[in-house]
Amino acid sequence: MRARPKRLDRLPQQYFVALLGRVAAAAAAGGPALVDLGRGNPELGPPRHVVEALAETAARADVHGYAPIRGLARTKDALAGRYRDVYGVELDPEREIAIVPGTKTAITELALSLANEGDRILLPDPFYPDYPSGPALAGARLETVPLRADRGWSPDLEAAPDAAALYLNYPSNPCAVCAPPGTFDDAVRWAERTGGAVVHDAAYADIVFDGRSPQSFLATPGALDVGVEMWSMSKTYGMAGWRIGFVVGNAEIVERINLLNDHNRVGIFEPLQRAAIAALEGPQDSVASRVAAYERRRDAIAAVFPEPPVCEGTFFVWFRLPDGLTAERLLEEHRVAVAPGEGFGPSGAGWARLSVAVDDETIELGAERLQRAFARVAA
Numbered sequence: 001m002r003a004r005p006k007r008l009d010r011l012p013q014q015y016f017v018a019l020l021g022r023v024a025a026a027a028a029a030g031g032p033a034l035v036d037l038g039r040g041n042p043e044l045g046p047p048r049h050v051v052e053a054l055a056e057t058a059a060r061a062d063v064h065g066y067a068p069i070r071g072l073a074r075t076k077d078a079l080a081g082r083y084r085d086v087y088g089v090e091l092d093p094e095r096e097i098a099i100v101p102g103t104k105t106a107i108t109e110l111a112l113s114l115a116n117e118g119d120r121i122l123l124p125d126p127f128y129p130d131y132p133s134g135p136a137l138a139g140a141r142l143e144t145v146p147l148r149a150d151r152g153w154s155p156d157l158e159a160a161p162d163a164a165a166l167y168l169n170y171p172s173n174p175c176a177v178c179a180p181p182g183t184f185d186d187a188v189r190w191a192e193r194t195g196g197a198v199v200h201d202a203a204y205a206d207i208v209f210d211g212r213s214p215q216s217f218l219a220t221p222g223a224l225d226v227g228v229e230m231w232s233m234s235k236t237y238g239m240a241g242w243r244i245g246f247v248v249g250n251a252e253i254v255e256r257i258n259l260l261n262d263h264n265r266v267g268i269f270e271p272l273q274r275a276a277i278a279a280l281e282g283p284q285d286s287v288a289s290r291v292a293a294y295e296r297r298r299d300a301i302a303a304v305f306p307e308p309p310v311c312e313g314t315f316f317v318w319f320r321l322p323d324g325l326t327a328e329r330l331l332e333e334h335r336v337a338v339a340p341g342e343g344f345g346p347s348g349a350g351w352a353r354l355s356v357a358v359d360d361e362t363i364e365l366g367a368e369r370l371q372r373a374f375a376r377v378a379a
């Protein structure tokens with residue numbers, strides 16, 4: 001066998017694969033049952049009518065061939081309806097919406113669609129650990145723009161260099177904040193100044209707390225000229241395992257994603273799309289009750305922190321580790337797994353992310369153990 005192509009060697013270590021390995025090894029080492037708050041994997045599935053739409057469509061004889069290559073028009077219409085009704089954005093479904101098998105796929109495909117080898121791609125720091133993979137495959141150079149806690153985790157885009165693309169993500173994983181006012185306008189101005197594209201990751205668009213309203217980058221004047229948004233079924237409807245999401249916005253970029261789709265995949269299984277339509281167009285009470293559950297769990301866990309962490313949305317809490325405490329010590333001495341901050345970019349050292357996408361009992365146990373760990377280092 002010849003050596004594997006260099007583009008695969010450029011891929012960084014997959015952070016979550018490594019994290020899952022460490023947590024599994026700690027669990028197997030024995031001791032009290034481990035409380036795993038490390039990975040964000042929605043524990044609440046989709047509402048019943050969505051599962052029924054999948055099952056009913058799958059029972060039909062005529063849906064098992066190749067689905068339309070660029071997706072059903074009905075699926076795109078359904079997402080356009082959500083953008084109109086919830087985020088106040090009018091879209092042309094055929095030109096401005098592409099269907100993808102989960103937005104993780106789009107993270108990579110957008111880098112391939114926007115950057116030549118050697119081009120710069122800007123990531124926020126801290127960033128979602130899956131972002132570097134796309135630039136690595138594209139042969140692009142990664143640089144980061146710092147997000148500062150004292151600016152509400154927004155970047156200083158006036159000082160940001162030019163680049164083929166700038167990725168942003170609000171509500172932020174891991175920072176758990178919504179976009180501070182003006183951030184999206186600054187991103188459009190950055191794109192107009194540099195000619196780079198804005199990629200906004202809206203995976204947690206609807207998971208916002210304390211009465212906030214979901215926001216789309218595409219509602220910003222000028223956004224459709226310069227960027228796209230990734231929109232996922234995974235978190236809003238608890239469909240992470242189903243692998244269905246969208247790239248929405250600038251028609252030229254959407255066309256590039258569709259072009260990769262034409263060559264790489266052959267559409268999305270029709271029953272999945274019918275279920276997505278049922279989710280998008282059916283009763284929305286499950287979204288409100290999911291948000292309420294995460295908000296309640298956030299409150300339960302935040303109460304044990306010496307200083308309450310900021311958490312405006314997502315199902316994560318991003319917190320500075322008290323002096324003397326590390327993610328390793330939490331895992332080994334206190335049997336609580338959290339995601340060490342180092343994996344989220346250069347500024348993540350000394351921080352950690354925990355997930356509240358777990359059941360109430362796990363939250364309660366996790367809160368007890370964290371409280372004990374904080375008390376021990378404070379003593």
Ligand SMILES: Cc1ncc(COP(=O)(O)O)c(C=O)c1O
Binds near residue numbers: 102232
């Ligand atoms: C910030 C962020 N973007 C994208 C994704 C990927 O979502 P999807 O399930 O649509 O691939 C995740 C998943 O955890 C995420 O946290």
